[in-house]
Each structure stands twice: as C-alpha cells, then as structure tokens.
Amino acid sequence: MSHRRTPNSLESLAAVPAVREAAAALAEAVARAASERGLAERDYQRAVAAIGRLRGRPLLLPAIASGVGRGARVRLADGTWKLDWIGGIGVYAFGHADRDLVETAAIAAAGDAVFQGHLLPGPEYLRVSRALLRHAGRRLRHVWLSISGAMANENALKMVLQKRHPADRVVAFEGNFAGRTTTLAELTDKAAYREGLPLRGNVLLVPFYDAAHPDPIGRSLAALDAHLQRHPGRIAAMCFELVQGEGGIRTAPREFFSALMQRCRAAGMTIWIDEVQTFARTGELFAFRTLGLDEWVDVVTAGKVLQGSAVLFTRAMNPRPGLVAGTYAGATVGMAVGARILERLEQDGYLGPEGRIALLGRRVERRFDALARRCEGAISRYEGIGAMHAFVAFDGGADVTHAVLRAAWDEGLFVFTAGANPARIRLLLPVNTTDEELEAGFAMLEKALRRVGDERGIPC
Numbered sequence: 134m135s136h137r138r139t140p141n142s143l144e145s146l147a148a149v150p151a152v153r154e155a156a157a158a159l160a161e162a163v164a165r166a167a168s169e170r171g172l173a174e175r176d177y178q179r180a181v182a183a184i185g186r187l188r189g190r191p192l193l194l195p196a197i198a199s200g201v202g203r204g205a206r207v208r209l210a211d212g213t214w215k216l217d218w219i220g221g222i223g224v225y226a227f228g229h230a231d232r233d234l235v236e237t238a239a240i241a242a243a244g245d246a247v248f249q250g251h252l253l254p255g256p257e258y259l260r261v262s263r264a265l266l267r268h269a270g271r272r273l274r275h276v277w278l279s280i281s282g283a284m285a286n287e288n289a290l291k292m293v294l295q296k297r298h299p300a301d302r303v304v305a306f307e308g309n310f311a312g313r314t315t316t317l318a319e320l321t322d323k324a325a326y327r328e329g330l331p332l333r334g335n336v337l338l339v340p341f342y343d344a345a346h347p348d349p350i351g352r353s354l355a356a357l358d359a360h361l362q363r364h365p366g367r368i369a370a371m372c373f374e375l376v377q378g379e380g381g382i383r384t385a386p387r388e389f390f391s392a393l394m395q396r397c398r399a400a401g402m403t404i405w406i407d408e409v410q411t412f413a414r415t416g417e418l419f420a421f422r423t424l425g426l427d428e429w430v431d432v433v434t435a436g437k438v439l440q441g442s443a444v445l446f447t448r449a450m451n452p453r454p455g456l457v458a459g460t461y462a463g464a465t466v467g468m469a470v471g472a473r474i475l476e477r478l479e480q481d482g483y484l485g486p487e488g489r490i491a492l493l494g495r496r497v498e499r500r501f502d503a504l505a506r507r508c509e510g511a512i513s514r515y516e517g518i519g520a521m522h523a524f525v526a527f528d529g530g531a532d533v534t535h536a537v538l539r540a541a542w543d544e545g546l547f548v549f550t551a552g553a554n555p556a557r558i559r560l561l562l563p564v565n566t567t568d569e570e571l572e573a574g575f576a577m578l579e580k581a582l583r584r585v586g587d588e589r590g591i592p593c
C-alpha cells in the first residue's frame with residue numbers, strides 16, 4: 134500500500150508527518166533559544182524608551198514581548214511574566230506561543246510566498262475563505278480577504294456606496310468604532326480620532342442600547358426615523374457594531390437590533406455588520422449568528438482573531454470589477470493560522486450556545502459577581518459576553534481607570550481601557566482561558582482595585 138498523498142489535495146501540509154515533525158523541531162529550538170534571551174532591567178527600560186522615541190509616542194505600558202509565552206501568560210523581554218487579558222487588542226485567540234499555531238505558522242512560512250495577493254492565491258486563501266463562508270449563514274455568498282479591519286471596512290463601505298448610489302450617507306451608533314482611515318475615522322464616534330481631518334458630513338448617529346432608558350428601542354428607532362425623514366433617499370446603509378468594543382464592550386438584546394434592521398430594510402438601506410472585534414468572541418464565529426440576526430445581513434466584516442481581515446457579502450452586494458482590489462490578500466502565515474484557528478474552534482467544541490466560548494463568558498460573569506460583592510464600590514458596572522468583557526472601576530473617571538490599569542499591570546495583569554464617560558477596563562481573553570488563569574487574574578485585579586481604593590481613600 135502506498136503512503137503517498139493523492140496528488141489532487143490542497144489540504145494543509147501540517148497533516149504531512151515529516152513536515153509536522155520538522156515544524157515541531159523548529160518551534161522547540163526557537164522556544165528554547167528565546168527563553169535564554171532577555172534584557173537586564175536597565176537595558177529593558179532603554180529599549181522601552183527607544184520604542185517611544187522611534188515611534189514618537191511612548192508605550193502605554195512598558196511592554197516588550199520576549200517571544201516566550203504559555204496560554205494567557207507572556208514573558209516580557211526583561212524576564213517577568215504577565216497574564217495577558219487583552220491579547221494585542223483581541224488578536225490572540227489561543228493566547229501566547231500556542232504550539233499548534235506556532236507549528237502551523239512555521240509550515241506556512243516555509244512555503245513559497247510570505248504574502249499572497251489576489252492574482253495568485255494559494256491553498257491558505259481558499260481554506261480560510263471557505264471556513265468563513267461555512268459559518269456565515271445562507272445569505273452571504275462571497276468573501277474578499279484583506280489585511281486590517283480598517284481595510285475590510287473600507288471595502289464594505291465602497292460596496293455599499295456603489296450599490297446604493299446616489300445615496301451617500303451612513304448611519305452608525307453613538308460610541309461606534311470602525312477604523313482609522315480618514316473616512317472610517319469619521320464613522321467612528323470619537324472626536325480625538327478625527328482631530329484635524331476633513332469631514333464629509335455623511336455620518337448620521339443613533340443612540341446605542343441603554344438598559345437604563347425607559348424605552349431604549351423606541352429612542353433609537355425615533356432617531357433613525359428622524360434621519361430618514363431629513364435625508365430621503367440619501368441614506369445608503371447602517372453600520373452595526375453588535376458589541377461595541379472600543380466603545381466599552383457594550384451589549385444589546387436581539388430585539389434592539391432586529392427592530393432597527395427591519396426599519397433599515399424597509400427604507401432600502403444596506404445592513405452592514407462590523408465584526409472585527411466580535412469575531413470568534415461571542416459564542417458563534419459571528420455575533421450576528423449568536424444573536425440570530427441572519428435574515429438581515431448584507432455585508433459583514435471580520436478581523437483580529439482571523440489574523441487578517443475579510444468582508445463577506447451577498448450576491449446582490451457583489452461590486453462591479455475595479456472597485457475592490459489591492460496588492461495583498463494577507464500574509465500566508467496569517468491565513469494559515471487563521472484557518473487553523475477556525476478549524477480548532479469548530480472541532481474542539483468552542484462554538485454554540487453550550488460551547489466553550491459561551492461557557493467562558495458565564496465563568497467570567499460569575500467571577501465578576503463575586504468580585505463586585507467582595508469589593509463593593511470598586512466595580513460599579515460590568516458587561517460582557519463570551520471572551521469579551523469590561524467593567525467600570527469606581528466612578529469610571531479617566532484618571533482612576535488609568536490608575537487601575539497601571540496597578541493591575543504592576544500586579545502582573547495586562548488589561549486595557551475602552552469607552553469614555555464612564556471609561557471601562559476591557560478584557561479580551563483567550564478562548565481557552567483556564568480556571569487557574571481566571572483565579573490568578575481575578576486575584577490580581579482585586580489587589581489592584583484595593584490598592585487604588587486605598588490610595589484614593591475610596592472604600593472597597
């Protein structure tokens with residue numbers, strides 16, 4: 134019997150034993166060499182300062198990675214370890230130095246091309262595209278790959294505007310974040326992110342869900358209706374961020390979105406969902422599926438955990454040739470690792486209402502409930518789903534929030550901020566977070582909160 138693989142297969146080379154063994158040996162050698170490297174305290178501080186100088190802005194926290202990690206833990210170049218609960222702002226699905234993903238990356242890196250374009254796509258391009266569409270429901274038929282979330286959103290916006298021409302306005306939620314191109318900075322509801330940029334005035338905002346409001350759905354519908362009345366025939370689309378990421382991990386129930394989507398559809402608007410941050414964090418790959426909104430979607434973007442980005446769209450939204458292109462579809466390593474991440478999420482029970490991501494969300498929620506009971510006053514609000522969470526520390530002032538962020542870092546926990554008025558502390562956890570990591574991280578968080586409370590005379 135021959136053990137040669139059939140010549141008509143484009144399956145991952147990671148399945149070839151000799152290739153896998155070589156990749157494992159390389160990963161092992163790199164991990165060993167990296168663990169022997171590092172910088173003494175003064176040189177580390179110099180390197181931190183040099184990065185700040187080179188890029189013209191200091192690092193938020195003195196964080197330089199060493200290349201060594203284990204689960205949610207990352208070893209910094211000074212030899213200290215941090216529990217990383219922000220993961221490069223939501224990029225590391227399985228935490229640091231995951232051996233399977235490192236080997237997948239090594240195999241992809243040893244192939245023909247570092248980057249792939251749209252002219253000569255490779256097997257990884259095909260694999261990741263198919264995996265995305267497999268999870269996207271029946272309406273979405275096509276996918277166009279790109280590198281950053283912003284590029285995927287730009288492509289989405291161009292598709293929307295071409296199809297709805299001459300309608301040229303887009304509705305988004307207050308607190309929305311869409312990316313950092315000149316146009317997306319305008320769609321993003323944060324003044325500092327567009328300071329000095331020319332504005333086209335084509336963005337219309339409606340309030341996001343607020344559980345404290347007596348009629349949160351009616352309020353947002355009324356705002357949308359007012360825009361529709363004021364700009365008849367001129368509104369092309371509404372961009373939905375189903376869990377606001379930069380806005381502070383703010384969630385809303387299905388009925389809120391479905392009411393707005395129904396109104397958009399009736400008005401002939403395109404429904405565009407930005408899943409760059411929610412992708413693979415809410416239970417299903419796409420939050421619109423977690424929320425059961427499949428029937429409404431026209432265009433969806435993904436990024437971050439995907440290790441690249443993509444826009445998925447219906448047949449009707451397929452743009453005319455010329456509108457969407459670009460040199461890069463993605464890095465071969467990014468596509469191979471992205472496809473492997475999707476495969477593991479599917480095969481290892483991460484997806485679905487009782488999947489590991491949904492269960493992680495409930496475990497985190499229980500920890501927050503317990504912490505809020507123990508440190509009354511320190512956690513004034515908590516919100517989250519699956520592998521994305523945030524809480525308001527004390528009164529959510531920018532200063533106290535930053536103090537908690539800094540104190541958590543000193544305790545060994547890497548978290549980040551989101552939102553404003555009140556600001557929140559954001560956690561974008563690895564989907565395979567263990568109970569031991571949760572125990573350790575919440576203990577660090579508690580110490581940080583107590584320290585900041587003590588320093589400021591706020592009892593907690």
Ligand SMILES: Cc1ncc(COP(=O)(O)O)c(C=O)c1O
Binds near residue numbers: 283
């Ligand atoms: C919802 C959302 N959209 C778009 C983006 C932009 O993605 P990128 O930073 O990869 O361009 C982000 C990034 O944080 C995001 O959270």
